[in-house]
Structure formats: structure tokens, C-alpha cells
Amino acid sequence: MCDEAVVTVNGKWESLEFDNPSVTIVRMDRILSRDVAGHAGKKATLQGWLHKKRLLGRLNFILLRDRSGVTQIVVEDEAEIKKLHGLHIGTVLVVSGTVVAEKRAPGGAEIRDPKITVAVPVTDEPPIEIDKPLSHKSANLDTLFDNRVIGLRNLREQAIFKVQAAVKEAIRQYLFSQDFVEFNSPKLLPGATEGGADVFKLDYFGKEATLAQSAQFYKQIMVGVYERAFEINPTYRAEPSATTRHMTEFITIDVEMGFIDFNELLDLLSNLLNVVVDNVWKNKAQELKLWEAKRPVLPATIPTMTMAEIHERYSKDTGENSVGEKDLRPDEERWICEYTAKNLKSQAVFVTQWPASEAKFYHKLYDDKPKLAERFDLLFRGVEIATGSLREHRYDKLVKQLKDKTGSGPDAPGFKYFLQAFRYGMPPHGGFGMGLERLTEKIIGLSNVKEATLFPRDINRLTP
């Protein structure tokens, strides 16, 4: 039994004494909302933003927001109430008072008899609600994004990006545990990596440069260096239309590994998705609850179906004939996820055996079925969240495929460095690219990838 799996990345960080006071920034004059209940019966000072204000007469209280949550503060003294007169949500406050256990308050305690100091007054009403859920209806998305700077202070919006950060971290930790090395490839390139029209061009000291549409070539090159490598970085596509799935800038999880076969690649991604779901549901339960997110139904091994099989079943079931088509229809993607959810207890499915005619030059074709590529898409809850393949690793075959697909020879400027990796030895390898925003969207159950993007960019939007 080999112990390839015994990797200590997690162990490593355990030994870091982060809660050693010498490496911790603690403000002794402040406690956080999450710690209020632990101070019951004592005096405490909080700092944060006015998050809600109910000073209507009977029960007068405010909510104070800090990075850890909100605290209810009962304000009865007229002089204190007066201080808040005319001030809006967002006002920065310092509040000192007595902590009293109170089951109905957030966190199980509240502050009474507060002395309030207005640190930074806000005299204008915010342009968007901070203390009530914001509408994510498609008709309201422009309002949502136009007011993003302030709207993100809404706890429900915050939750999306806390989940996203947790997704990213779970992915990294899982990949570290499997011996992957993280790298950064350049996004400024001399030409379009994989050709195509959807590339941004820029002026580079009088020459033309482009923005990377993918890290494809670099991640394959890194297999020659580390065997297993990944990066999580921005990707740029000049998508000429605004859809619910596409943006001009998004974060891709690019993963590539050597000395593996097709099934091992699917296994890695299957495990990765499971690890992400396990961890996000464990560590971000509160945030997911704000969205009533339903835990995805996923088996340990995500099922696999060939494209031909899906076309056949879909055509039979719906009466729409897709047999022989070279891609899945959007409706078919939704249909197959529902089908596998019902019949295979999986809201995710790998679509395999793509037509070679649609393959990229670097895709590996099946040695025994050269009309099919060893490529897959991972569909999850009705949408493609990742696409990957084995790569052709044999120099001569790769050069031939390049010639056949693009007309370029091995010394063409856009390809020569990539091909060097193969000329000087590349093992069987494969990998995938997965969109961080799409994954976040589908985990939470949003309906537009932009909702899972802090400051989305598309053909119509470059701000805020």
C-alpha cells in the first residue's frame, strides 16, 4: 500500500500559533458581536455600523453590525435616543453598556443602558436596503449592481461571498492535500491562446497584446514541472452578449495533473465537488440558510453518461430530437440533471465522449475511437460548471492535431512555447477549468452568475 495520500498540508498549519497574542491584533477596547453573550452581566464596548433603527416609542432598539454579526442595543434614555436623531443606517457608532442575556436577541444577549458615541455620522438615506433582503429578480439586477458598493453591506449579500471564499478555500485545501502546487500564470499574452474572436486586445507599448482567455497552455506546461498544479485567477472573454451565464471577467479554477487516466481525472473532480459541498455546509451553514440553499444531492462518485446516451434519452423523453447533435442543448443540460437527480440520486453528471470534430487541438482522442475525444463537461444543477479532458501528450500527434485544427505549424508564435513542453517530455495528463462564480451560484441556488460576482462585468457593465 503506498502512502501517497498521507499529505500534511493541513497538519502544517495546525502548528502555527495564530492565537498566540504576539501575532494577533486584539483591540482591548472593543468586543465583537459574536462574543457579546459571553459577557452577560458585564460592561462591554462595541464598535460598528448602525444596521437597523427602531426608535418609535415603545420598544426602542438599534442593531449594531460588525464583522462578526449584529448586536441588539436597547436604547431607553432620551439623551441617547436624541443622539441618533436624523442619522441613517451606516452611521459608525461606539456603544458601551451592560450585557444582558436575552433569548430573543440575535446571539442570545443584548446591550442595555448604552452610552452611544457617534464616530461617523451618515446623514443621507442609503440608496438600497441594508437591513432587508434585496430583490434578485432579473428585472432588478441592474439596481442591485448599480448600488453594489452599499448593497454588499446587506447580510444576505455578504453571505454569498463568504460562501464563495469558503468554496475557494475548500478547493485549495483539497488540492494541497493531493500534492498540487499553486501557481500564477500571466494574463498578458502576445496573442489569442486558443484563437477565437472573443479576446480582448490592448496596446502594449505600441504592440498588440491580449488578455488570457484561459490558462490552458500554462497549466499544461506546469504538469511538466510539478505534475500537479493549479491556479485560481481571473479569465477574460470578450463575450459580445449579456446572458445569465457569461461575463467578460470571471475567476477560473484551473487544475491539471500528470500520470493519470481519464477516470482518475473524473474521480478527482468528483471528490473535489463533494469536499466543497461538505465543507461549505459545515462551515457556512448560517450563510446558506439566509438563501434557503438546499444541499446538493451528490453521490461519492458522480455518474457518467456519454453525449450519445443523453441525446437518445432526452429525445425519447421529450419528443425533441437531438440525436446526432454535437453539443448538448441548454434545455438538455437542465433535463439530464433532473433525470440523474431522480434516477441516480445525483444533481451532477459527467458528460463524456464528445465528438472529435468539436475538440480543441490539445484534446486527446480515444486511441480506439478516434472520432471521439476524451473530454467531459461537468453539469451541476442544470448548467455546465467545469469542462476538462485528457490532453494529447505525444509530440508528433499533437503537432498533427495542431496542423489539422488550426493550420499552424509547431513554430507558430502562439504555440511554440507550449509545444516545447511536449518535445522535451510530457506524461499522460489531463485537467479541467471550473468557474468559481458558477459553482457558487449553483451551490447557493441563485439564477444568474452575476449574483455570485462582487462587481460583475459584461458587455453593458464596467462599473462600479
Added chain:
Amino acid sequence: MCDEAVVTVNGKWESLEFDNPSVTIVRMDRILSRDVAGHAGKKATLQGWLHKKRLLGRLNFILLRDRSGVTQIVVEDEAEIKKLHGLHIGTVLVVSGTVVAEKRAPGGAEIRDPKITVAVPVTDEPPIEIDKPLSHKSANLDTLFDNRVIGLRNLREQAIFKVQAAVKEAIRQYLFSQDFVEFNSPKLLPGATEGGADVFKLDYFGKEATLAQSAQFYKQIMVGVYERAFEINPTYRAEPSATTRHMTEFITIDVEMGFIDFNELLDLLSNLLNVVVDNVWKNKAQELKLWEAKRPVLPATIPTMTMAEIHERYSKDTGENSVGEKDLRPDEERWICEYTAKNLKSQAVFVTQWPASEAKFYHKLYDDKPKLAERFDLLFRGVEIATGSLREHRYDKLVKQLKDKTGSGPDAPGFKYFLQAFRYGMPPHGGFGMGLERLTEKIIGLSNVKEATLFPRDINRLTP
């Protein structure tokens, strides 16, 4: 005593069962170099690249490289030796044989009586050495970078980027432990964030867009959301000259935190640098050894000196008069680091009290010394690796500083979203930007930031 410091990010991941076989990709037909010694006396199969070849007659051996290191394989059988005839370093091999303990071999064991399978032959000699240290003399850097795709397979080059990955991970884990949330801000912007000529412009569907020169505005906006936020992402500067310190694309660690004062900001960065050094020296000792890297001399609290003080001491010591200058000279930066190393046992120093005339509009000036900004540079081993400041958080003062510095009003397109954050409540806050490549360079002891960049970009270089 508040328990703000008890943060469980690390704890969280501990509970992930990454070495549970169900989420681990293990090839049962292969062991890794690092595990060879544990198999002494047994048969084993390895897969990897031919890394060194000594088949000269007497002692015939090869080194096989995989992601975990190299294994020595003694080849005595003529038929096996013949298989390697004409094949070069980089050839992909599968080697089965008997593991024998051997003190002089890397890892303390070697393979004897091997059966060799050539999986992918390499018939051309690599354009750069893989098994010997590569020259990093400045005259040879173009050769180094032109051949980067293959040169990175050199263990000594690999080591740089393993250290870099560890630096990045240590930074993230420390920031997580201090309640920071990771975010991604857009790099496609409608205009130059902070003005200036060194901005890349691109065609965005017929309009003009620019590439982010910094995440400054977004990280400050995120303070209004999470109090503490960071991102580690690419930054773009159209630097018109090729120097040892500048590139057109680099990775910045952008950190911003609210409800703090200037000293707390310095404390955070002081701790961060110490945590990075501790962890890299603990976890990447082998890699650092390949570069004979010397552990930086750093006290728990990095010393602080004002710019005026440094000018005075430097002028007295060197006879060069810099008193009254509004920046440090490059030579002065080197000098002060040597000075603090000798006198204060610190190879790092915070330079504080920068002239307000040189400040950005968002810098906070000292309330009691309005001719000085609450800004710092962190110098480390002779070079600036981070720059930061407290930010002006009061809307009216900020609007005035914007007007005074740039002539723009609060509704100017480049500033209006940024200013929203302040209009609706921002606490005292500050942050810094630190260059990942410069930090890596200085930790290892390299002399050009490009040596610490996988595929560097400058005015003359857009490839590989």
C-alpha cells in the same frame, strides 16, 4: 478579556478527512520518490521523468524525477541500458525494480535490477540544463526566461515557486485567523483608478477600458462590507522601463482593515512578515537550502523610523545630503536596512511620516501634523516590499482632498462609487499592498523580481 483572537479557520480544515481513501486519488501501480525508502526490500514501480543519466561504464545509474523528488536507479543490465540509448533528459519512464537501502542515494534508498519502460521518448537535447543549477546572472536572464518552459523543471527553479506558494498560503492562513474575508475585485475598469500614465488601455466593445493598476478602491469598499478583507490577485502597470524591481504584471497582496489605528496596521504587517518567515523556514527548508537562503533577521515588532530621521542619519553617515527630500533614494533604502540590521537587529523597517504633498488623495493626514501623511513603506532587505496607510474615512475631508489633489468632484466617474462607501459610513481604516514576487525574491535572496516570477512580463517581454 475578549476572545477576538480565538478563530477557528485552521481548526475547520483539520476536520476534513482528506486522507480518507474515498476522496483521495491514489495510483496503486505507482509509488513516489519520497516513499521509496519505506519500501526497502520490496518491489516497486515508479513513474517520472529521466532527470539525470550516467551510463558511462562503471557505475551506471539514472535519476528519475517525479513530483515528490528524485530516485536513483542503478542500471546494470545491458538490455535496460540499451533502452535509454539516444534518449535525453525529460524522457518519461516507468521503472519497476527492487528497493534497496543506500545511504548515499537521494532519500536513502535506490532501485536495483530495474525493468524500464519508455513511455514517452525525448530524442532532442533540452535547450537548458535541468539537472544542474541554472545561472541567474543578470546577463543570463534572457536565456533563463526564453527557456522557462523547460528550465522550470530544474529542481532549483521549482524551489522558488514552491516557496512562493508557501508564502501565499501562510499569508492567507494568517489573515483568515485574523477574521479577514478573501474577495476578488474586477481588473477590467472604466478608467485609470488612480490616474497616472502607466495604465494599459484596451478596446471594450468599442469603448475604452483599462486594466486595474491596483485594488485600492475595491479593498476600501470591502471594509464597509466585512471590516477586514484581502485579495491576492494580478495587478497591471504599463511600466515603460525594464528594471530589476518592476514588471507589467505582478501579484499583489491587498489587505485592508477597519476600526484600527496606524500602529495596529503596522502590527498586523509586522506579524504577517514574521508568520511568513516562520512558516516558510519550517515547511520549505529543503527548497530554501537549494538557494542557500539566509533566514531574515526580524524582531517580533519591526522597527519604525520617520522619513526625516532616515534622511538625517543617512546624510550624516554617508555624506550625501538627502535632508528635506520627499522620498527615499534607492541607495538610502539599502542603507537604512543595513543600518537597522546592525543596530536594531531587523532587516525590515517601517518608514513613516511621508510628506502630505506626495500623498494620494485617499491617504489620511495626521490630524495634528497636516503636512504629514499616516503612510508607511515597509523596506525589507534593501527594497520596498509593501506600502500602506491609514485612509481618510471622513466623507467631507475626503471630498476636499480629492478636489485638491486631482481637481475632480465627488461625482466624477472614476470616483463616485468609491465615495459612496464613505457617504454611507466608513470607519477609521487602513491597509497595504505587498508584492508577492518581491517578497519571494527577498526571502530567497534573489536579485531581480523576475527571477521570482514564473513567466515575467515587462516592456520587452510578453513570452513565453
